[in-house]
Every structure is written in structure tokens, then in C-alpha cells.
Amino acid sequence: MSGKTRFAPSPTGYLHEGHLLSALYVWAAAEAFGLKIHLRIEDHDQSRARPEYIKSIYEDLEWFGFEYDSDSIQSKRNPVYEEALARLDNAGLVYPCFCSRKQLEAENPKSDTGEIVYSGKCRKVNTSMDTLVPSALRCDEQPHNLRVIIPDKVIKWHDMRLGDFDENPKLQCGDFPIRDRDMQWTYQFAVCVDDIDEGITHIVRGEDIRSSTARQIALMQLLGRETPPAYLHHSLIVDATGKKLSKRERAHSLRQDRDAGLSKETLLGRVCFKANLQPENTPLSLAEAISLAKQVL
Structure with a gap:
């Protein structure tokens, strides 16, 4: 095997x-x-x-x-999850998001499947083009979740039953949470x-x-x-x-x-x-x- x-x-x-x-x-x-x-x-x-x-x-x-x-x-x-989060954080790829569910629904567009596509509002507040995101792990404001910065690129992948797919996660959902407001790991992460x-x-x-x-x-x-x-x-x-x-x-x-x-x-x-x-x-x-x-x- x-x-x-x-x-x-x-x-x-x-x-x-x-x-x-x-x-x-x-x-x-x-x-x-x-x-x-x-x-x-x-x-x-x-x-x-x-x-x-x-x-x-x-x-x-x-x-x-x-x-x-x-x-x-x-x-x-x-x-294991803490170590993986620390690696993403050290690379400047994680930021705290303070948007409530009500805000997310009101302020962000939805994809063709009805999924919210996060605009990156809190990322824009926490970073600039010239600096990395401040360590999300040192953020002591509550409540907040942690989002990961997903690159704007097409992912090509093959399904053994359904065939080939070309999809851009940035357009499907945007930066998505990897730890929620209750300090629980998300499914995706x-x-x-x-x-x-x-x-x-x-x-x-x-x-x-x-x-x-x-x-x-x-x-x-x-x-x-x-x-x-x-x-x-x-x-x-x-x-x-x-x-x-x-x-x-x-x-x-x-x-x-x-x-x-x-x-x-x-x-x-x-x-x-x-x-x-x-x-x-x-x-x-x-x-x-x-x-x-x-x-x-």
C-alpha cells in the first residue's frame, strides 16, 4: 500500500x-x-x-x-493546529477579523452559490502594501476570528469522477476564517x-x-x-x-x-x-x- x-x-x-x-x-x-x-x-x-x-x-x-x-x-x-497557525502568522498571512455575522451579510457580496465573499475589510485595516500583518496571535481584542490571506489565483484541480476544475478561492469566498470567535478551529483549517x-x-x-x-x-x-x-x-x-x-x-x-x-x-x-x-x-x-x-x- x-x-x-x-x-x-x-x-x-x-x-x-x-x-x-x-x-x-x-x-x-x-x-x-x-x-x-x-x-x-x-x-x-x-x-x-x-x-x-x-x-x-x-x-x-x-x-x-x-x-x-x-x-x-x-x-x-x-x-498540531497551534504550530500550523504559528507558521501562517509568522509569514504574515493571518489577521483578526471583528466583523459580526450581521456585518458580513450586509457588507459583502455573495457568490453564485449564495456564499459570502469576504471583502478583506479587516485585512485592509490591519496592514498596508509595505508591511506584514501584525501578529494576530497577540491581538487581545474580543470577540474576533482569525482569517488567512488567500492569494488571488486560479487553482486547477482534477476530480476522478467529475473531471477538471479551474477555481479562484478569492472569488468563491475571499479570505476565510481558520479560528472562530469561540477559539475553535474551523473545518477548513x-x-x-x-x-x-x-x-x-x-x-x-x-x-x-x-x-x-x-x-x-x-x-x-x-x-x-x-x-x-x-x-x-x-x-x-x-x-x-x-x-x-x-x-x-x-x-x-x-x-x-x-x-x-x-x-x-x-x-x-x-x-x-x-x-x-x-x-x-x-x-x-x-x-x-x-x-x-x-x-x-
Whole structure:
């Protein structure tokens, strides 16, 4: 095995069918490309993460039979994030932002996807063309988040399923936060630091996160990783209204199905049917489900 991929659920609720489908694609990619598998618990959002959800992730994966080579929990990796932040700060690439959510919505344009494109208002206040940004880590004003200065350039990247993309993060979102007002690491920052530090070579995830890719590649370049991972964004399971399954929307959990007595074969078959990996809703073993997912990689 010459590479590594990862399965990275957030413990803000119990796993649902969308997570199971994503796991199938991750394990399918590992088989297809000869990769090790790393389980990452992404509990950077400590306001929503719960110990019982972390415990359930391990239990559910074991129940289905998913095996992995290593694991980590983001909340135990603060020294790694602090070191990465210090490197960006020493390079003059981080600045404090005091804009409230209300200000951000009122003062900044939105992209075609409805995402706020930050104008760099607080960067312009904190720096000039001839000086580096004063150390954001010494800023004692509250509340504020920390933003990273993203270069104005096109990022070219390839998706193994969706093809080639040319995207400019400066136009997609502008300088984005890497630590929030509650001193929590943001998803964008933590995932980039982790993917570098943990040696992730292949990223397999849902296509709902595809728009984050260019900005993550840009941030990884600032952190010293010039060659980005290989990417594959898989299709999603959606509800009757066309929305993706979400813990915020109280999606039905796999734990509820287990407690109701459904077998893992039944759940695997149902997920593969909903994802159009098989024509009928028939039970499948884990090996059979992974094999179906591998056919569409």
C-alpha cells in the first residue's frame, strides 16, 4: 500500500445512511487503489460534538465490519493546529477579523452559490502594501476570528469522477476564517492541517463539499504542501424534497434501524439501492456493497 485515504465523520449526531454510503466509497477506493484507511473523528466544533456520538461512530463501524488502519480525534490535536497557525502568522498571512455575522451579510457580496465573499475589510485595516500583518496571535481584542490571506489565483484541480476544475478561492469566498470567535478551529483549517500531517493522499467525500476543494488546496499550499491529494467526490443520497441527508435536519439514524432489529445486510442493500448502485432493494454483505461502489469509481 503506497497511499492513504480517510473516513472523517463529525460527532454531532448519530451516523445516517449518507455516512454509510460515504464509508462504502472510501473503503471501495482503498481496495481499488491499494490505500490504507484512516478514521478521523472531526470534533473541531466542540459546541455540537458529544462523547456519545464519538462512541457510536466506533460501534457502528465495528457492527458493519469496516476495518481501518489508524484513527485520530481532532480535539486531541491542538498542538498540531497551534504550530500550523504559528507558521501562517509568522509569514504574515493571518489577521483578526471583528466583523459580526450581521456585518458580513450586509457588507459583502455573495457568490453564485449564495456564499459570502469576504471583502478583506479587516485585512485592509490591519496592514498596508509595505508591511506584514501584525501578529494576530497577540491581538487581545474580543470577540474576533482569525482569517488567512488567500492569494488571488486560479487553482486547477482534477476530480476522478467529475473531471477538471479551474477555481479562484478569492472569488468563491475571499479570505476565510481558520479560528472562530469561540477559539475553535474551523473545518477548513483543521481538515487541511490533518490531511497534511496524517499523510492523506486520496480524499473521497460527498459532492456537497466539492466547492471547498480549491480553497483547501490553496491553504495546503500556504502550509507547504505543493502537490494536492487526489480527489473523488461521490454522489449523495437525498430525501423526498431533493435535500441531502443531514444531522441538522434530524436524518433517520442507523442506530435507530439497528435498535429496531434491522440487519446490517438489509441496511447495506437499502443504501446501495437508494444510491442507484443496485436496481432492487435486496440485502447485501459488506463485501458485495463495497464491490458495487468500486464499480463506479
